[in-house]
Amino acid sequence: MHSLTETITRTAIDISGRVGSLYDGWRDQILGTLDINTMKTSTIRSRSLLCKVQKYDMNKSPNLAQMIGIEDELRLSTLVNFVPKIGLSSIIDYPYSINKYTRCFRYHYLDRKEHLFNDQNQIEKWNKTSMPDNSATHMITEISFGIDIVVILQLPPHDKLVNDIDTALEKIQHHLQNSLENMIIASDVERLFDQILFTTVYSNIPKLVQIEKFLDLCHNLNQLKKNPTDCELLKYRLTPIKWFFLEYTGDVTQYFPLESEFRDIFENDLLQSSIVLKQACSRLDENTRRFLQKHLALQLLEVHQLYSQGKIYHEDVIQRLQSLIITIRSGQEIDVDIGQIFRNEPHLQAKADMISELQRQEFEYCNAADCGIQDGDDQTIIEQKLTQYKPSPQSGKVVVVQDGPYNYTEVRGKNEYTTGHRTLCFKIEQLNGWSLFGIISKSSPLQEHSYSSPSCYGWYNGDYFVYRNGQSVGGQGHDAVENDIVNLTIDCDHRLIRLINERTNRTLELLVDIDKCPFPWQLHLNLNLAPTRIRILS
Structure with a gap:
């Protein structure tokens, strides 16, 4: 009889496993399958559900794979490339930073388990000469089926919106946890969730990963779990191979977890x-x-x-x-x-x-492709190409947000403003996510979330996105979209800033408290997602 204390559990990253499949515990890989026709199996219905929403501590960098229950040894096998980063395990490569505006939605539904009977009489029927000639350390003796979904939501940096979204998330969580009915989503909730910056889905069911909107995903979950054929593999229970070959006297491949x-x-x-x-x-x-x-x-x-x-x-x-x-x-x-x-x-x-x-x-940037720099160029060749590169005199300076792990990018102008007034002209060539136009005091340190700096004054796009003293104070943000030209006037004498959209002729003004934003001032942009491209015309 095999002991549960010697069995181990693994998240089913490779979904090719079946009851009777051999398993290499050294590398966390599935091998071939033994003939289990002589052994009895059984299926047990479970239908248990866990649904929760989690926030994050700003002082910690969470191990997302650990938080969703991927086993310690399996996470390590994934990090050293024994196991591919697919399905749930791909959360190890989550590309963005985690902050106080990040939410993790978890939905884990266990539908059923299929397992081998733990029967000594059956085990003795195995032929001692049929010991597999490979590196198998275990056999899969139980598999579970269900739905496992992890959704990472990045909320907008606006406290009122965040509170409203958190309230809606709590209601969604309660409904999915306690009701079997399909969820009806009100139009105001849909508009609220349209404010979410980006949504990243991880699941054991590939088709769910393709759903772009969080509410669309939630709307179909109760219907999905009613159909057992829609459930995919969740977990494997692995039993040491030695328990199936008790009369075998040769070497047996064993497994020892790391300390x-x-x-x-x-x-x-x-x-x-x-x-x-x-x-x-x-x-x-x-x-x-x-x-x-x-x-x-x-x-x-x-x-x-x-x-x-x-x-x-x-x-x-x-x-x-x-x-x-x-x-x-x-x-x-x-x-x-x-x-x-x-x-x-x-x-x-x-x-x-x-x-x-x-x-x-x-930075005054030039595009590497425009310079002709290619992968494999050595230092001498790169230096020559940089020397030969001459930007077009008609081109203004360009601020671009690239793909990367950061949620926000702070950009500051080189010039300092203490007296008089100056108007800066921008063309929005590409826009994705949020964009803030305004000023900041030179004395304020650079930071990713620079909109929260006490000296930040400016406007994000959308409603309720006027920032004063680093706080959202409500009011109308800017309405600029792609191809718009906007003019930002920095008026030190009257201690105000003004933003005008040439297309809509909308004018926004903010008075600046120099006790909060002391001179000298600098141009301040805070941009969000790629691709975003803003050209400084003058």
Whole structure:
């Protein structure tokens, strides 16, 4: 009889498993399937449901895969590429930062379980010579079916909207948890949820990932769970292979999980290095739009070099860990220094520091594609192409938001304003998400959520998006859309700013409290999602 204390559970990332499938616990991979026709199986209906909404602590960087219940060993196998990042496990690569405006919606419905009978008489029927000749450590003896959905919602940075959305989310959660009826969604709730910046869906059911709107997803969940054929694999229960070959006297492949201390070190370091590489890649990847500052060309080349070193280091660490993890899980003696595996970790931090420093400096950009810079160009070739590049004199400076892990991007002008007035002209060539036009005091530190700085004055697009002293004070935000031209007047003498949309002729004005926003002032933009492209005309 096999003991539950020796069985283990795994989230069904690879959905090819069946009762009787062999499992390689060293690498968390499904192998072949044994003939289980001589063994009895049974199906048990469960129909249990968990539905909840979670907020996040700003002081912590949550491990999303851990929070949704992906097992410790399976997360590590995913990080070292034993297991593909698909389905629920792809949440490990969630590309955006987590903050107080992030919500996690979880819907976990268990429909049924199918399992092998734990019968000693049946086990003895197995032929001792049929021991599988592979690296199987376990057999799948139970599988569960159901619906597992995780939705990450990024709410707008507006306290009233956030409170309204949170109230609606609580009602949706209560309905889905306690009612079997299809949910009826009012039009005002639909308009409210249209304000959500972006929605990212992870699920064990591929067709659900394709649904773009959160409310559309919720509307169909009760109907979906009524049809068992719509349910997909949730979990595997794995039983040691030795329990099915009691008379076998040869070597048996065994499995030993990592000690939690080692596992936590490996996971935390891999997650950190992966985050840093994503941040660097979002700015330096040749396949995305990136920009170079002419008078910081050498520093940017250094960033490229540091990124390349970091990428090589990360891949080297993964290879070393793959070997080490198999050694530990197979019960062999460890003959390596764990600390040496992460010997080059300072390279990652140095790269992150360099990127952060470049973000804090003023940039006059040129497009790498326009320069003819290609993947594989060495330092000398890049320098030559940068030297030869001459931007069109008709082109104004351009501010662009790229794809990357950040929710917001602060942009400041180079000039400082203390007296007189100056009008700046912008053309919105592309717009996605939120865009703030305004001013900020030079003394305020740069930050991702710069709209919350006490010296921020300006307008986001949409209703209730007037910002004064870093707080949303209600009122009408700007109405600019793609191809609009807007003029921002900075009037130091009268201590006010004015925004005019040339298309609609709408004029917005804000009086500035210089105790909150002391001179000198600077142009201040805060942009949200890619693709956003704003050209400074004058």
